Amino acid sequence: xxxxxLMKMVPDIxxxxxxxxxxRSLDLDAVRPIVSExxxxxxxxxxxxxxxxxxxxxVVALEAxxxxxxxxxxxxxxxxxxxxxxxxxxxxxxxxxxxxLAAVLPKVxxxxxxxxxxxxxxxxxxxxxxxAPSLAERLGVPYLGIVTGITVEAAGAGGTASVxxxxxxxxxxxxxxxxxxxxxxxxxxxxxxxxxxxxxRAAMKARTLEEIPAGDGGAAQLVEVAAMTKPEAAGxxxxxxxxxxxxxxxxxxxxxxRGLA
Amino acid sequence: MSxxxxxxxxxxxxxxxxxxxSPGGRELQSCIQCGICAGTCPYGEAMDYPPRRIxxxxxxxxxxxxxxxxxLLFCVTCYSCMAKCPRGxxxxxxxxxxxxxxxxxxxxxxxxxxxxxxxxxxxxxxPLGESPRKRSAWTAGSPVPVRVLATDSRPVDVLWFTECxxxxxxxxxxxxxxxxxxxDAIGVDFAILGHEEKCAGECARLAGETGLFESLxxxxxxxxxxxxxxxxxTSGAHAYDAFTHEYRAxxxxxxxxxxxxxxxxxxxxxxxxxxxxxxxxxxYHDSCAxxxxxGMYDEPRALLQAIPGVxxxxxxxxxxxxxxxxxxxxxxxxxxxFKARGQERLADRRVKEAVATGADVLAVSCPxxxxxxxxxxxxxxxxxxxxxxxxxxxLAEALGAPEAA
Amino acid sequence: xxGNVWVLAEHWRGRLSDLTLEAxxxxxxxxxxxxxxxxxxxxxxxALATGLGAADKVLxxxxxxxxxxxxxxxxxxxxxxxxxxxxxxxLVPLSNVSADVIGLLPARLGAALLxxxxxxxxxxxxxxxxxxxxxxxxxxxxxxxAAPALVGLLPGSRPAAATGGSPAVEAVTADLxxxxxxxxxxxxxxxxxxxxxxxxxVLVSVGRGIQTQDNIALAEDLAAALGGVVSASxxxxxxxxxxxxxxxxxxxxxxxxxxxxxxxxxxxxxxVEGMKGAELIIAVNTDPGAPIFGVAHYGIVADxxxxxxxLTDAVKARKG
Numbered sequence: 001x002x003x004x005x006l007m008k009m010v011p012d013i014x015x016x017x018x019x020x021x022x023x024r025s026l027d028l029d030a031v032r033p034i035v036s037e038x039x040x041x042x043x044x045x046x047x048x049x050x051x052x053x054x055x056x057x058x059v060v061a062l063e064a065x066x067x068x069x070x071x072x073x074x075x076x077x078x079x080x081x082x083x084x085x086x087x088x089x090x091x092x093x094x095x096x097x098x099x100x101l102a103a104v105l106p107k108v109x110x111x112x113x114x115x116x117x118x119x120x121x122x123x124x125x126x127x128x129x130x131x132a133p134s135l136a137e138r139l140g141v142p143y144l145g146i147v148t149g150i151t152v153e154a155a156g157a158g159g160t161a162s163v164x165x166x167x168x169x170x171x172x173x174x175x176x177x178x179x180x181x182x183x184x185x186x187x188x189x190x191x192x193x194x195x196x197x198x199x200x201r202a203a204m205k206a207r208t209l210e211e212i213p214a215g216d217g218g219a220a221q222l223v224e225v226a227a228m229t230k231p232e233a234a235g236x237x238x239x240x241x242x243x244x245x246x247x248x249x250x251x252x253x254x255x256x257x258r259g260l261a
Numbered sequence: 262m263s264x265x266x267x268x269x270x271x272x273x274x275x276x277x278x279x280x281x282x283s284p285g286g287r288e289l290q291s292c293i294q295c296g297i298c299a300g301t302c303p304y305g306e307a308m309d310y311p312p313r314r315i316x317x318x319x320x321x322x323x324x325x326x327x328x329x330x331x332x333l334l335f336c337v338t339c340y341s342c343m344a345k346c347p348r349g350x351x352x353x354x355x356x357x358x359x360x361x362x363x364x365x366x367x368x369x370x371x372x373x374x375x376x377x378x379x380x381x382x383x384x385x386x387x388p389l390g391e392s393p394r395k396r397s398a399w400t401a402g403s404p405v406p407v408r409v410l411a412t413d414s415r416p417v418d419v420l421w422f423t424e425c426x427x428x429x430x431x432x433x434x435x436x437x438x439x440x441x442x443x444x445d446a447i448g449v450d451f452a453i454l455g456h457e458e459k460c461a462g463e464c465a466r467l468a469g470e471t472g473l474f475e476s477l478x479x480x481x482x483x484x485x486x487x488x489x490x491x492x493x494x495t496s497g498a499h500a501y502d503a504f505t506h507e508y509r510a511x512x513x514x515x516x517x518x519x520x521x522x523x524x525x526x527x528x529x530x531x532x533x534x535x536x537x538x539x540x541x542x543x544x545y546h547d548s549c550a551x552x553x554x555x556g557m558y559d560e561p562r563a564l565l566q567a568i569p570g571v572x573x574x575x576x577x578x579x580x581x582x583x584x585x586x587x588x589x590x591x592x593x594x595x596x597x598x599f600k601a602r603g604q605e606r607l608a609d610r611r612v613k614e615a616v617a618t619g620a621d622v623l624a625v626s627c628p629x630x631x632x633x634x635x636x637x638x639x640x641x642x643x644x645x646x647x648x649x650x651x652x653x654x655x656l657a658e659a660l661g662a663p664e665a666a
Numbered sequence: 667x668x669g670n671v672w673v674l675a676e677h678w679r680g681r682l683s684d685l686t687l688e689a690x691x692x693x694x695x696x697x698x699x700x701x702x703x704x705x706x707x708x709x710x711x712x713a714l715a716t717g718l719g720a721a722d723k724v725l726x727x728x729x730x731x732x733x734x735x736x737x738x739x740x741x742x743x744x745x746x747x748x749x750x751x752x753x754x755x756x757l758v759p760l761s762n763v764s765a766d767v768i769g770l771l772p773a774r775l776g777a778a779l780l781x782x783x784x785x786x787x788x789x790x791x792x793x794x795x796x797x798x799x800x801x802x803x804x805x806x807x808x809x810x811x812a813a814p815a816l817v818g819l820l821p822g823s824r825p826a827a828a829t830g831g832s833p834a835v836e837a838v839t840a841d842l843x844x845x846x847x848x849x850x851x852x853x854x855x856x857x858x859x860x861x862x863x864x865x866x867x868v869l870v871s872v873g874r875g876i877q878t879q880d881n882i883a884l885a886e887d888l889a890a891a892l893g894g895v896v897s898a899s900x901x902x903x904x905x906x907x908x909x910x911x912x913x914x915x916x917x918x919x920x921x922x923x924x925x926x927x928x929x930x931x932x933x934x935x936x937x938v939e940g941m942k943g944a945e946l947i948i949a950v951n952t953d954p955g956a957p958i959f960g961v962a963h964y965g966i967v968a969d970x971x972x973x974x975x976x977l978t979d980a981v982k983a984r985k986g
Contacts, residue, residue: 133769198472
């Protein structure tokens, strides 16, 4: 079975995000990139499928700052191949990224056809699109998102997967999806595994990333960003000050006034 | 005097395979299988492989069975077994780190909290997952100016390595501000690394993540090499251990002191300034890294006894017999794992002993202990009977004008 | 930009969602701005058309493969309808039911998407939207001139429009295969016997700021003192510290308790969606910039681990 995992870098929101001088984009110098959290789950799910049923797992990412460590980490965790698509514009819009992937993936030696493409179902910078379903459309394959469980029933032509999709209140829907397909992962069946730093460093020395030149995505920008601002935090909340004891005393009065305490 | 490039450790790297044949390992061959190590281990009940059994299994060629068990996660590297071994075998220094490294590498799943702490340390230089850019944010509330070497790189006498919990945790920041006040009071020329400082990595190392430790020493030694300083003083007990032993072996040759020893050696200057009477009974918890491993029992006690109105009482287990708070060797992030295996939190056990002394204050000298013991006091319902204070906090409180009689 | 304003009517297990009614309220304003009608698109669940009176007309598409949420069938039906009727704007509620559609449609149609939208209006004949990015930390103002503009709508943009009203209904046939490439099989409901957070008057909810599983006990104490139960945001559930049934947010429950006490929750949109309807929201977080303070009535910048026990004590003391 052949599984492809898409991984992308997004701004790390542990750091303060600064708005650039133009007032409508991120100050990229202040940004520290991190792999999109849901993509980490997609990788974990792929590795679980490999452990359970055997699979070749290939991780693909567009060139971006600090993406190399992410790819080597994936190899150290057990991915078989890591492919970096080079020569792309930095932080491309989703449509452009999907276009690049759809055009270049068939050109990666010995990669296609794949049975499954896994990626996170959402990322924090998905303003203009979501990568996994956009790619599914371009590849002409089915898509299901918010996935929390995957069992491949049969690989190859005419194959199917039994897929769990999450709904509200802990309910999940079980779907049958015809393969090949793209699945948008919300959470892997287990939390993403840890890989010791020494193993990642060893991978950096012993393994290589396959670099494939890609071109411009060439998708038109349909949306114009007029401004970027920090939303008014605490604009609505009345802030209570003081040490925990003082705050607790105020809160009890507020609660009591509404018959809650 | 500036730092030279780190010198790689000479000789073949110790592994479990060559351990018993190495000079350090040959001494392990003299183990008489008495079992005192197992008896003194705070998690002895849960420890399937205390040092006695590990050595026995190694001798029998059964290392794999030891390494496949996750029981060594219970080792909080408290140095009790090493301190009590009648053969003086360097168990926590030589044997356990090697075994724990192999165990960690073989774990099918790393317990979630520990995983997060290690990932945070790797990415952000601290286990709490806070931005490295905020590592000196505590200085904004400091009562005295604190120089950050990144902005003012002139040579300095004391390079103060604050460590992570002290820099980021609210209670740790109290210790930082108290320490800065003390440095200032006795006229010490000091500076911090601020955002350039990363975790010294001792607990990552002793949890078995030696690769992470290496990347941290690489980074810290590089940064330290940029500046001129006469000595390194640290608030971290584990950091003190790391700098004194591991960093030293990597070529770091400046003198290293923990803040308690630093201030104890300058009591002649400090004592006259301790004018405010505190009027409390204090019991001191010896941290494993400072106490059992490095023999620093008297320095913190000298400091506490120099404070007017402090009455010092000892817990049943003190000095070399002190019982661990459970934070070392990864234990700081394994309480949920320990609890799931039906084990008590060591900090809870220790706090009961502290409360039994009748003291008002539990004094500590390791940043983990403040948060661990305060947590235990809350959980056990003793938070009205006893408070936890770092020794530096008590000293700083005693600075200033004497109160009216 | 010309054309009608559409709202994709989201429904699940026989009920129209509140988010659909909010979308209709916003949709009405946009429709007025364009001077065009407001229409609701109902895929499956034809009986629910009677609840969509806030729209001028309901386009009801029915087919067996639309009986349960199915992104493949939804997208195919909706794309065909959009191509045929050329609306100006399509508001799609962001929820587990419809989210996949928002991912598929822009690519299928080559159309613009404005995702994570919290507000929108018509300016100079163009659609202008305010969208939240990066976990709610930054807001972008975006405009689009080309129709159709697809909007992924967050909860809270407008108060819900009135339901009911007997709107005009046009039945539309869908060109869908008998069996698609994605087939719904069954629901797996969580084991009964745990608490239903949606039925609670008081929720003490914990997020990452609770730090460890052990600390959840502090929230349990407060919940017990106030006669409520503990709920949580996704990260706590992902760790396995509380069962799925306690999750509040997009993938969890939507709750409207009298009191929602958020302890150490940052307030990312996916969570806020599940609790913004609470009557009284009190939030504790060490980060003064936490988005939760934008939805809370009262906020405290402090460590939840300190405030929780202090409040429990104060509540117990008051009871005497």
